[in-house]
Amino acid sequence: MPPRVNPSERQRRLGAELRRLRTRARMSGDDVGALLDADRTRVSHIEAGRVDVPRNGLYKLLRAFGCDDGPLFDALMDMAHDRGKGWWDEFRDVVAPVGCDLAELEFRSTDIRMHEPLFVPGLLQTADYARAVIAESEGDARRVDRFVAFRLARQRVLTAELPVTFRVIVHEAALHAQIGGPRTMRRQLLRLIEAARLPNVTVQVFPFEAGAYSSYSSSFGIFAGAVPELATVILEQPLDSVFLRDGGHIDEYARMFERLSELALAPVDPEAPPESHDSRDSLSLIQHVMYKL
Template sequence: MGLRTNPTQLQRRLGRELRQLRVRSGMSAIDAGALVGLGGPHLSHIEAGRTAIPEPKLRTLTRAYGCKSGTYVEALVAMARGDQGGWWRGFRHDVDARALDLAELEAASPSFSGVETVNMPGLLQTPEYAKALLETRNRDADATRRFCEFRLRRQEVLTRDPAPNYHAIIHEAVFHMYFVDPEVLRRQLTHLIDVARLPNITIQIVPFRSGPLPAVGGPFVLFGGAEPELSTVYMEHDVGADFLSTPEHIARYRTIFDRLSVLALPPLVPETERRFTSQRDSLSLLQHLLYIL
């Protein structure tokens, strides 16, 4: 089997985790490879994400490295099994690698939390909102159609069994970006209220009157791992995307998210599931926005 030329983010992450375990154990690549019948160069390719590792060899190495956490080992095994790919690979000719990596992370993570300051979170967009947003980026009709299909397919992760916990924090500015028809925006706001009924979804809105915000820097998603050290921060920008996984980055963005959660209004709770209250909350703000559209 040839070496991968473009490993996915999860394939690279698995390799980095194995390398860190080996280095901490004090073993050389040659000695570790010999334990599982591999040469040092072969193990180096595994640690770079350029080739797969069979599950029995992975378990042997983690034992040799002194890894004591069963949860952590099972998470690594799940990453290795993910080498076989998922539905997103059917879109590899339609979207770029960062989008495929994002879909893979969403499918592999038990929980994730996102912050949006300009556009509606992709996982919560209606088809017509997504289409309008993509058309502003000068995509041709066929490319827009395929990307919309990809985005809607991503959303299925929220209703699978078991479903991940998803906590979205959306700044009020998102609802004032009038690049879509008012009726499209109204249906998008109504969709948020409907989606909030799912028990695994929490939606909060940060109002303009919330006061000074922490230095967010831009939208991001914090993917929780089976163990805290397996968490990942995803940040998208014009020329690509960054996947951050150092303890310092994880701690920084978790702190930012927690601070924004405090500044935001109480979570969106559909009216049929709450008693009348004069408290300012996310539902009250959405109802106001629906009224003034």
């Protein structure tokens, strides 16, 4: 089969990890080619995610790279032979490949940490809020409906049988933005409080008085599973998203998230009695903004 033109993020992630392991083992592309009976060009395609590796070939590579039996070995074997099909495929008529990559990454993660300085993140958006955001860049009503349905479908990871752990830090500016009007914003702020009742969801607000650190760090998400080596950072941008797979970058963003969490207000706790709010916290700030609308 010819090389893929647009490999999925899962395929690119597998290729990048194979390249990392090969480099760590101090093996050349020619060494890998000899193991697989392939030329250097095919090896390059494998490491770019454009070509699959047969199961027995991958087994040989991982053994040659010194990747012993364990979680990483099993995860790479699963990634290589996962067809990548899921509920997101039904939305490929309107959703770009990067959107489907995001949905697949959310679906396969066990832990997501997200910082959002301008909007309520997609996993916590109401239908009306999502519609107001999407309509700003999409004029076709039918496509807007499809995009909204896609965004809401992504949220099922929060209530699945084995739900993802989701920690989110939202800047206070996102609470004040008049997206969709006062009624839509009131319902959206209430949704933040309701979501925080889920045992796997933590919501914090980064207040204006905490300074400029939040704006410097921009919007990002850290997606992790059972294998730390396969964590991914996503930087959301207006026209596209950037996927970072390097361990150094992931560690830096993890430290950045923890610093944001330290500076942010205490997490939303809807079950806490009113008298416990003797100091400003995320819940009291959300309620304050909501009642002013």
